[in-house]
Amino acid sequence: MRAPRFAALASLVVLSLPPAAAGHAPADKLCPKCETTGRVANELKPRIAELEAKVLRCSALVESDPRGRGLPFLPCERCLAPSKQAEARAEFDPLAAEVDAWLANAREIDETLRPRRPFVHIETEHFQIAFGLPKVSLERRVTLKQHEAAHLYAERLEAHYAWFQDVLDYDDELARVKKHRLILCDDLRTLVQAAQIYAHLNTDRAGRAVGDPSIFVTWRDKSVFKKADEAFHRHILHHMTHQYLGVYFMKVWLVERAGWLEEGLANYAEMIHFGAAGNSCNIESAEEDMPDEAWASPTKKLVLKGEAIPFAQLSRKRADQMGRDDHLQAWSIVDWIMTHAPEKLPALVQDLKKDVPLRDSFRNHFGHSIVGFDEVWREWVKETYELEP
Ligand SMILES: [Zn+2]
Numbered sequence: 001m002r003a004p005r006f007a008a009l010a011s012l013v014v015l016s017l018p019p020a021a022a023g024h025a026p027a028d029k030l031c032p033k034c035e036t037t038g039r040v041a042n043e044l045k046p047r048i049a050e051l052e053a054k055v056l057r058c059s060a061l062v063e064s065d066p067r068g069r070g071l072p073f074l075p076c077e078r079c080l081a082p083s084k085q086a087e088a089r090a091e092f093d094p095l096a097a098e099v100d101a102w103l104a105n106a107r108e109i110d111e112t113l114r115p116r117r118p119f120v121h122i123e124t125e126h127f128q129i130a131f132g133l134p135k136v137s138l139e140r141r142v143t144l145k146q147h148e149a150a151h152l153y154a155e156r157l158e159a160h161y162a163w164f165q166d167v168l169d170y171d172d173e174l175a176r177v178k179k180h181r182l183i184l185c186d187d188l189r190t191l192v193q194a195a196q197i198y199a200h201l202n203t204d205r206a207g208r209a210v211g212d213p214s215i216f217v218t219w220r221d222k223s224v225f226k227k228a229d230e231a232f233h234r235h236i237l238h239h240m241t242h243q244y245l246g247v248y249f250m251k252v253w254l255v256e257r258a259g260w261l262e263e264g265l266a267n268y269a270e271m272i273h274f275g276a277a278g279n280s281c282n283i284e285s286a287e288e289d290m291p292d293e294a295w296a297s298p299t300k301k302l303v304l305k306g307e308a309i310p311f312a313q314l315s316r317k318r319a320d321q322m323g324r325d326d327h328l329q330a331w332s333i334v335d336w337i338m339t340h341a342p343e344k345l346p347a348l349v350q351d352l353k354k355d356v357p358l359r360d361s362f363r364n365h366f367g368h369s370i371v372g373f374d375e376v377w378r379e380w381v382k383e384t385y386e387l388e389p
């Protein structure tokens with residue numbers, strides 16, 4: 001604390017003397033452009049300033065401002081106080097170099113994938129996003145162009161991540177990977193390449209690498225998402241739920257050990273935010289098997305028809321083995337947990353990551369054996385969910 005205070009005091013003294021008498025920098029004169037500070041504010045348009053205040057870095061901002069790179073100040077050009085200008089430059093240049101390095105690093109994705117239109121790259125506290133959608137149409141005929149749409153998705157991702165942290169009651173300390181990378185493509189060719197190169201997967205849908213690094217690549221397949229931005233948004237939140245869960249507490253992926261919980265939570269995220277779900281991670285049958293809809297009524301029908309399987313059986317399925325009915329049931333079990341004892345969910349997840357058997361952990365935290373739970377859950381479904389025709 002002492003050194004900066006002294007420095008501040010010293011500069012105050014220098015400033016309060018007439019430049020000629022300061023002695024240190026005889027060449028300095030009063031500079032009206034910068035009020036003899038050597039720095040001028042880098043003013044952004046209010047709309048841009050508002051967008052950019054919510055993110056750490058944005059390629060569109062940097063590229064729209066080649067001299068200032070969107071940094072808050074610039075060294076005063078042709079300053080009448082050369083020593084002040086030099087001080088400002090010494091502060092500015094490393095910041096500018098950092099931004100340039102960030103941009104060059106982000107643009108490597110463009111150089112590798114050569115998409116039809118360059119990505120907008122945005123970095124936020126928890127995400128590094130390459131956004132390739134040229135525009136996004138929202139309700140009431142509002143259309144956002146690429147740059148603004150990229151910011152919207154950045155904001156949505158941070159909001160969803162905050163929700164997830166809330167559900168599992170943790171902060172970044174328990175996140176084994178603190179930044180997630182997304183590459184959101186607009187065409188199949190770019191997606192296929194991105195999945196191969198960044199997620200080491202051959203896919204024409206979505207690909208992800210869970211762990212370190214955490215990478216999710218997808219594309220806005222118009223045959224799947226139609227024109228609805230909501231469907232694409234929901235698809236991303238489903239998969240990001242897996243990304244977060246994969247690095248929560250321990251870097252252990254539960255898709256094999258507890259597919260019901262992975263999918264149940266991801267579908268719960270869809271239902272709670274959109275009132276509908278429809279994404280699966282089933283690799284054997286197309287997702288057309290899962291129409292986008294509210295799940296309470298079909299789950300109740302499943303129970304009423306006696307077609308729900310025992311929890312013990314469901315719990316042995318891997319995520320990619322789960323069919324639609326399994327998804328409904330898994331979602332509903334998570335819904336039951338979130339209704340009755342949400343505070344126990346973190347302990348359950350941690351137990352499963354530590355390989356504690358589900359039957360022990362479940363009885364311990366929820367007071368039911370997984371066999372006894374079947375009846376409890378079925379009764380609750382019948383009482384709680386509304387049937388729709
Ligand atoms: Zn921006």
Ligand SMILES: [Zn+2]
Binds near residue numbers: 037078
């Ligand atoms: Zn100046």
Ligand SMILES: [Zn+2]
Binds near residue numbers: 239266281
């Ligand atoms: Zn899933």
